[in-house]
Amino acid sequence: MIESHLSLLMVVLPLLAAPIVAVLPNGRLPWAVSTLVSWSVFYLAAWQLMNVSTGHVISYELGGWAPPWGIEYRIDAVNALVALIVSGIAALTLPYALKSVTKEIPQQQHALFYAAFMLCLTGLLGIAQTGDIFNLFVFLEISSLSSYALISLGKKRQALTAAYQYLIMGTIGATFFIIGVGLLYAMTGTLNMADLAQRLPELYEHRTIHTAFAFIMVGFALKLALFPLHVWLPNAYTYAPMVVTIFLAATATKVAVYVMLRMVFTVFSVSFIENTPVDELFLLLCVMGILGMSFYAIYQKDSKRLLAYSSVAQIGYMVLGIGLGSVLGVTATLVHLFNHALMKGALFMAIGALVYRVGSSRLEHFSGLGKQMPWTFAAIVIGGLSLIGVPGTAGFISKWYLVLAAIEKQNWLIVAVILIGSLLAVAYVWKIIEVLYFKATDELEQKNITVKEAPLMLLIPMWVLVLANVYFGFNTELTVGTVEQAVKLLIPGVNE
Amino acid sequence: MISLASEYLIILAILLPLLASVLIVLADKWPNLREAITLITASIVAMLVITLATQVNAGERPGFDVFEVVPGITVSFSIEPLGMLFALVAGTLWLVTSIYAIGYMRGHNEKNQTRFYAAFAIAISSTLAAAFSGNMFTLFLCYEVLTLSTYPLVTHAGTVEARRSGRIYLGILLSTSIGFQLLAILITWSVAGTLDFQQGGILAGKLDPAYAGILYALFIFGVGKAAIMPFHKWLPAAMVAPTPVSALLHAVAVVKTGVFTILKVTLYIFGSDFITSSGASDWLIWFAAVTILLASLIAMTKDNLKARLAYSTISQLSYIVLGALIAVEMSLVGASMHIAMHAFAKITLFFAAGAILVAAHKKNISDMGGLGRAMPLTFIAFTIGSLSIIGLPPFGGMWSKWYLALGMVQSEQWILLAVLMISSLLNIAYLLPISVRAFFAKPKDGVLYTEVKEAPLSMLMAIGFTSLACIVLFFYPDPFYNLAVDAATGR
Numbered sequence: 001m002i003e004s005h006l007s008l009l010m011v012v013l014p015l016l017a018a019p020i021v022a023v024l025p026n027g028r029l030p031w032a033v034s035t036l037v038s039w040s041v042f043y044l045a046a047w048q049l050m051n052v053s054t055g056h057v058i059s060y061e062l063g064g065w066a067p068p069w070g071i072e073y074r075i076d077a078v079n080a081l082v083a084l085i086v087s088g089i090a091a092l093t094l095p096y097a098l099k100s101v102t103k104e105i106p107q108q109q110h111a112l113f114y115a116a117f118m119l120c121l122t123g124l125l126g127i128a129q130t131g132d133i134f135n136l137f138v139f140l141e142i143s144s145l146s147s148y149a150l151i152s153l154g155k156k157r158q159a160l161t162a163a164y165q166y167l168i169m170g171t172i173g174a175t176f177f178i179i180g181v182g183l184l185y186a187m188t189g190t191l192n193m194a195d196l197a198q199r200l201p202e203l204y205e206h207r208t209i210h211t212a213f214a215f216i217m218v219g220f221a222l223k224l225a226l227f228p229l230h231v232w233l234p235n236a237y238t239y240a241p242m243v244v245t246i247f248l249a250a251t252a253t254k255v256a257v258y259v260m261l262r263m264v265f266t267v268f269s270v271s272f273i274e275n276t277p278v279d280e281l282f283l284l285l286c287v288m289g290i291l292g293m294s295f296y297a298i299y300q301k302d303s304k305r306l307l308a309y310s311s312v313a314q315i316g317y318m319v320l321g322i323g324l325g326s327v328l329g330v331t332a333t334l335v336h337l338f339n340h341a342l343m344k345g346a347l348f349m350a351i352g353a354l355v356y357r358v359g360s361s362r363l364e365h366f367s368g369l370g371k372q373m374p375w376t377f378a379a380i381v382i383g384g385l386s387l388i389g390v391p392g393t394a395g396f397i398s399k400w401y402l403v404l405a406a407i408e409k410q411n412w413l414i415v416a417v418i419l420i421g422s423l424l425a426v427a428y429v430w431k432i433i434e435v436l437y438f439k440a441t442d443e444l445e446q447k448n449i450t451v452k453e454a455p456l457m458l459l460i461p462m463w464v465l466v467l468a469n470v471y472f473g474f475n476t477e478l479t480v481g482t483v484e485q486a487v488k489l490l491i492p493g494v495n496e
Numbered sequence: 497m498i499s500l501a502s503e504y505l506i507i508l509a510i511l512l513p514l515l516a517s518v519l520i521v522l523a524d525k526w527p528n529l530r531e532a533i534t535l536i537t538a539s540i541v542a543m544l545v546i547t548l549a550t551q552v553n554a555g556e557r558p559g560f561d562v563f564e565v566v567p568g569i570t571v572s573f574s575i576e577p578l579g580m581l582f583a584l585v586a587g588t589l590w591l592v593t594s595i596y597a598i599g600y601m602r603g604h605n606e607k608n609q610t611r612f613y614a615a616f617a618i619a620i621s622s623t624l625a626a627a628f629s630g631n632m633f634t635l636f637l638c639y640e641v642l643t644l645s646t647y648p649l650v651t652h653a654g655t656v657e658a659r660r661s662g663r664i665y666l667g668i669l670l671s672t673s674i675g676f677q678l679l680a681i682l683i684t685w686s687v688a689g690t691l692d693f694q695q696g697g698i699l700a701g702k703l704d705p706a707y708a709g710i711l712y713a714l715f716i717f718g719v720g721k722a723a724i725m726p727f728h729k730w731l732p733a734a735m736v737a738p739t740p741v742s743a744l745l746h747a748v749a750v751v752k753t754g755v756f757t758i759l760k761v762t763l764y765i766f767g768s769d770f771i772t773s774s775g776a777s778d779w780l781i782w783f784a785a786v787t788i789l790l791a792s793l794i795a796m797t798k799d800n801l802k803a804r805l806a807y808s809t810i811s812q813l814s815y816i817v818l819g820a821l822i823a824v825e826m827s828l829v830g831a832s833m834h835i836a837m838h839a840f841a842k843i844t845l846f847f848a849a850g851a852i853l854v855a856a857h858k859k860n861i862s863d864m865g866g867l868g869r870a871m872p873l874t875f876i877a878f879t880i881g882s883l884s885i886i887g888l889p890p891f892g893g894m895w896s897k898w899y900l901a902l903g904m905v906q907s908e909q910w911i912l913l914a915v916l917m918i919s920s921l922l923n924i925a926y927l928l929p930i931s932v933r934a935f936f937a938k939p940k941d942g943v944l945y946t947e948v949k950e951a952p953l954s955m956l957m958a959i960g961f962t963s964l965a966c967i968v969l970f971f972y973p974d975p976f977y978n979l980a981v982d983a984a985t986g987r
C-alpha cells in the first residue's frame with residue numbers, strides 16, 4: 001500500500017532532507033544528498049505522471065482526514081506535469097550546481113545553500129501537488145522565503161537589494177492571495193479546491209466572491225511577474241547565483257502560472273471569467289508585456305538581464321492562453337509552460353557556463369567565445385532558436401498552438417503580437433549569438449584571455465536540456481498528449 | 497547495379513550531406529581528406545538524384561512519413577515532378593560547385609574552410625529535403641534550416657560589413673517567414689485541416705475566394721527567399737559571402753527554394769484552378785512585374801559585378817514567380833523550367849566572377865577592360881551564360897522564356913508580355929557590356945595584364961561544365977522539360 005503514499009513522499013522527501021542537509025559538514029556531502037533527493041523526487045514525479053496520464057485522478061487524504069475537512073492532494077495530469085517540470089529541472093540543476101556553486105558561494109555557506117534549495121523545491125512541489133488552497137499558501141511561503149534567501153547569496157552586493165525587492169513584492173503578492181482565500185472561506189466555509197468548485201457557482205453574483213477573485217489574481221500576477229508587476233524579476237534573476245537563476249527561471253514562474261490556471265479554471269470557471277473584465281485585462285497586459293519587454297530585452301547589456309526580460313515577455317505568452325480561455329488557448333499555455341522551462345533552463349545553463357569561465361555575465365565580456373567554447377555556444381544557438389520558435393524545436397510547438405488559439409478566436413491583433421514577439425526574440429537572441437560568434441574589433445576587447453570549454457559537469461545537464469528542446473520539437477507525445485488530457489480536466493464539457 | 501527502393505534513395509540523399517558535414521568537422525586537420533569527403537558525398541548525391549529522376553520520369557511517386565509531430569502534422573517526404581526537377585538541379589550543381597569551391601577557397605586563401613564546407617553540406621541537405629517535402633510543414637522546417645545554415649556562410653569573412661549583411665540576411669528571411677509564411681501556414685491548417693501537398697490544392701471549396709488573395713499574398717511575401725520587392729534586400733547583402741556560396745546558394749539553392757515554395761503553394765496548396773477562378777493573384781502579378789523591371793534597372797547601375805548579378809537574380813526570380821501567379825499550364829511549365837535554366841546560366845556567371853576575383857583580383861566592372869584577352873575562357877563562358885539569361889538561341893534559357901511568353905499569350909496578359917520583352921532588352925543592356933568591355937576595351941590605366949592568367953584548373957572545369965550545359969540544354973532540354981510538363985499538368 002506504499003504506492004498510495006508516493007505523492008506525498010515527493011513533498012516530504014525534500015522537506016526532511018532540508019534540515020539534514022543544513023547540519024551536514026560543508027563539503028560535497030550536502031550537494032550529494034540534495035542531488036540524490038532530487039533524483040528520487042524526479043523518479044516519483046515520472047511515475048506519478050505515468051499513473052495519471054490516462055485520465056486517472058489520484059486523491060490522497062493527508063493524515064487520513066477525509067476531504068473537504070482534511071487536506072487533500074489531488075493529482076491529475078495538470079499537477080503531474082508541473083511536478084515533473086519542477087523535479088526534472090531540479091534533478092538537472094543540482095549536478096550542475098557542484099562546480100557552479102563552488103565558484104560563486106563561499107564554502108561555509110554551502111550546507112545552508114543546499115538546505116534552502118531543498119526547501120524551495122519542497123515549496124514548489126507542494127504547490128503543484130496540493131488540492132487545498134490554504135495548504136497552497138503555506139507552500140507558497142516556504143518556496144518564497146527560501147528563494148529570497150537563495151537570491152541574496154549572489155556574489156554582488158546588489159543581490160541583497162534584489163532579494164529585498166523580491167521580498168517586498170512577493171509578500172504583497174502572498175498577502176493578497178491569503179486575503180482572497182480568507183474571503184472565499186468566509187463565503188463558502190471550505191478550503192478544498194474541488195469543494196470550492198462545487199459551492200462557488202451559486203455565489204457567482206456575490207460581490208465578495210468577485211473581490212476574492214481579484215485579490216487572488218493580483219497576488220499571483222505578482223508572483224508570476226505578469227507585466228507590469230514584473231519589476232522584481234529582472235533584478236532577482238540578474239544578481240542571484242547562477243544555479244538559483246536557472247532553477248527559479250525554469251520553475252518558479254511556471255508554478256505560479258499553474259496556480260493561475262487552477263484558480264481560473266478549476267476553482268472558478270470559464271463562465272465566471274467571461275462575466276468579469278479579467279480575460280480582456282489579461283490579453284491587454286500580455287500584449288503590452290510581450291511587446292514592451294521584448295523591446296527592453298533587445299537593449300540589455302547583461303546576458304542574464306536580457307534573458308530575464310525575455311522571461312517576462314514569455315510569461316505573457318502563457319497568460320495569453322488563459323486570457324483566450326479556449327481549449328486551444330489553455331493547451332498552448334500548458335505546452336509553453338513545459339517548453340519554456342526547457343529553453344530557459346538550457347539558455348541560463350549555457351550562460352552559467354560562460355560566467356563560470358569568464359566571471360561576468362555582461363555581453364561585452366563574451367566576445368568571440370563561441371570558438372573557444374563551441375559546445376556552450378551551440379547550446380545557446382539551439383536554445384535561442386527554441387526561444388524564437390523555429391520549427392524543429394520545442395518553442396515552435398508552443399507558438400503553433402498559441403497562434404492557432406488566436407486564429408480560432410479570430411483575434412488578429414493577438415496573432416500579430418505573437419508573431420512580432422517572435423521577431424523581437426530573433427533580435428535579442430541574435431544579439432547574444434553575434435557577440436559570441438564574432439571576434440571583437442575594438443582594441444578594448446582584444447585582450448581576451450583564452451578560455452577553455454566548460455567542464456563536463458556543466459555541459460551534460462545543459463545538453464540534456466538542449467536535446468530535450470529538439471526532441472520535444474519533433475515528438476510531442478509527452479507534452480501535447482498529457483496537456484490534452486489535462487485540458488479536458490480543466491475545461492470540462494469538451495467532448496473529444 | 498543494386499537497386500534500392502526509392503524511399504531509401506530519398507533518405508540517403510538527405511542524410512548523406514548531413515553525415516558529410518560531421519565528417520568534415522572531424523577531418524578539420526587534414527584538408528585533402530576533408531575535400532575528398534565533400535567530393536565523394538557530392539558525387540554520390542548527384543548519382544542518387546539522377547537515379548531518382550529516372551524513376552520519377554518512369555512514373556514512380558515514392559513518399560513516406562517519418563513521424564508525427566503534433567496530431568495531424570507529420571514530417572513527410574514524397575517526390576513529385578517539380579520537386580524532382582529542383583533536386584536534380586541542386587544535387588548535380590553541388591558536385592560542380594564543390595570542384596569549383598576547392599580551387600576558389602585555396603586560391604583565395606580563405607580562413608575557416610572547415611566551417612565553410614560543413615555549413616555548405618547542411619545547406620544542401622536542407623535544400624534536397626525541401627525539394628522532397630511531402631507537406632507544407634516539412635517544407636517550412638527545411639526552409640528555416642536552410643536560412644540558418646547559410647548564415648555562417650554569408651558572414652564567413654567576419655568583418656563589420658559581413659556582420660551587417662548577416663543581420664539583414666537573417667532579419668529579412670526570418671521576419672518574412674515567421675511573420676507571414678508561418679501565419680499563412682497556420683491559417684491554411686485551420687481552414688483546410690491538412691497541410692499535405694495534393695494535386696489540385698487543399699483550399700478549393702474550403703476557403704472563401706474573397707480571402708484567397710490575402711492568404712496567397714501572405715505566402716508570396718512570406719517566402720522572402722523569392723526576393724520579391726520590397727523584400728529583396730537580403731540578396732545583395734548576401735553577396736558579401738565567398739563566391740561559391742553566391743554561386744550555388746544565392747543563385748541556385750536558397751533563392752530557388754524560395755520560388756520552388758511559391759510554385760508548390762500554387763500547385764498543391766491552392767491549385768492552379770482555384771488561383772485563376774478566385775483571382776487571388778490579380779494584384780500580386782504587378783509586384784512581380786515591377787520587381788522584374790526595377791531590379792533590371794538597378795542592376796544597370798551597379799559597378800560591382802556580384803551586386804549586378806544579384807539584382808539580375810532578383811529580376812529573374814520574379815519571372816518564375818510571375819509564371820506561378822499567372823497559373824496557366826504553359827506559364828507553369830515555363831516557371832518550372834526557368835528554375836533549371838536560370839540555375840545553369842547564373843551559376844556560370846558567378847563562377848566567372850569568382851574566377852576573375854581569384855585570378856585578377858578585380859571586383860568592379862569598370863576595372864575589367866581588356867581582361868578578356870588575359871582570361872579568354874572565363875569570359876567566353878561569361879558570354880554564354882549572359883546569352884542564356886537573355887534567352888537567345890542556341891542556349892537553354894530560351895526555352896523557359898518561350899513557355900513563359902506562351903503562358904502570357906494563353907492568359908492574354910499582354911502587358912506582362914511587354915514586361916517580359918522589355919526585361920530581355922534590359923538583360924542585354926546590363927550583361928553584354930561586361931563581355932564587350934572585357935574583350936574590346938582598353939585597360940583603365942593602360943596597364944596590360946601580362947601577369948594575369950586563367951583561374952586554377954578546378955575552377956575552369958566547373959565553368960566549362962556549366963557553360964556547356966547552357967548550350968546542351970537548348971538541344972536537349974528533355975529531362976527538365978518532361979518533369980516541368982508533368983508538374984504543370986498534374987501527371
